[in-house]
Amino acid sequence: SQQGEEDPQALSIQEGENATMNCSYKxxxxxxxxxxxxxxxxxxxxxxxxxxxxxxxxGRLRVTxxxxxxxxxxxxxxxxxxxxxxxxxxxxxxxxxxxxxxxxNQVVVIP
Amino acid sequence: xxxxxxxxxxxxxATGQRVTLRCSPRSGDLSVYWYQQSLDxxxxxxxxxxxxxxxxxxxxxxxxxxxxxxxxxxELNLSSLELGDxxxxxxxxxxxxxxxxxxxxGTRLLVL
Numbered sequence: 001s002q003q004g005e006e007d008p009q010a011l012s013i014q015e016g017e018n019a020t021m022n023c024s025y026k027x028x029x030x031x032x033x034x035x036x037x038x039x040x041x042x043x044x045x046x047x048x049x050x051x052x053x054x055x056x057x058x059g060r061l062r063v064t065x066x067x068x069x070x071x072x073x074x075x076x077x078x079x080x081x082x083x084x085x086x087x088x089x090x091x092x093x094x095x096x097x098x099x100x101x102x103x104x105n106q107v108v109v110i111p
Numbered sequence: 112x113x114x115x116x117x118x119x120x121x122x123x124x125a126t127g128q129r130v131t132l133r134c135s136p137r138s139g140d141l142s143v144y145w146y147q148q149s150l151d152x153x154x155x156x157x158x159x160x161x162x163x164x165x166x167x168x169x170x171x172x173x174x175x176x177x178x179x180x181x182x183x184x185x186e187l188n189l190s191s192l193e194l195g196d197x198x199x200x201x202x203x204x205x206x207x208x209x210x211x212x213x214x215x216x217g218t219r220l221l222v223l
Contacts, residue, residue: 101153
């Protein structure tokens with residue numbers, strides 16, 4: 001099954017800076033989703049972008065999707081210490097909600 | 112709080128044993144998903160149920176089984192446990208067609 005691969009794996013930034021992480025996948029998708037996970041806890045859904053969409057915003061989050069390059073990016077603007085977490089992209093290839101997750105991006109925001 | 116509950120939070124058991132993990136989905140969600148998260152394999156989809164019926168299977172071992180009951184709660188049964196089964200097991204639920212999945216806090220299983 002396909003899996004997203006986030007890049008870079010770990011990111012350390014100062015509070016107030018922007019954080020950008022990327023995800024690539026291998027086959028065509030129905031939608032791509034981003035989730036956040038605080039250490040050892042459950043995943044929290046952040047945003048979903050469908051294959052016919054190119055960009056989506058939600059608060060301080062901006063997601064882009066380039067289906068020709070099979071890649072997506074997640075931008076967190078004006079980061080806060082509370083944004084410290086792991087961020088995962090997940091793809092739904094067949095529209096059946098069976099998600100394939102990437103390895104995750106560890107983001108540390110330094111106050 | 113996602114509205115998805117999982118019990119127990121932690122489970123310590125021995126190799127060869129059998130355990131049952133329980134999940135209650137968000138009110139109104141008909142779909143339940145099980146995932147395993149480990150350091151070496153990452154997050155792996157195990158199985159999906161929709162309104163009591165198995166809908167999709169992922170990387171689920173034959174020693175593992177699941178079911179969804181009429182009240183929509185789900186159980187994941189893990190048998191003949193091995194050291195490598197130690198992991199975080201998550202349950203998620205969704206409204207079919209919505210896309211977003213809502214995850215429970217997970218059950219941390221340690222097999223000794």
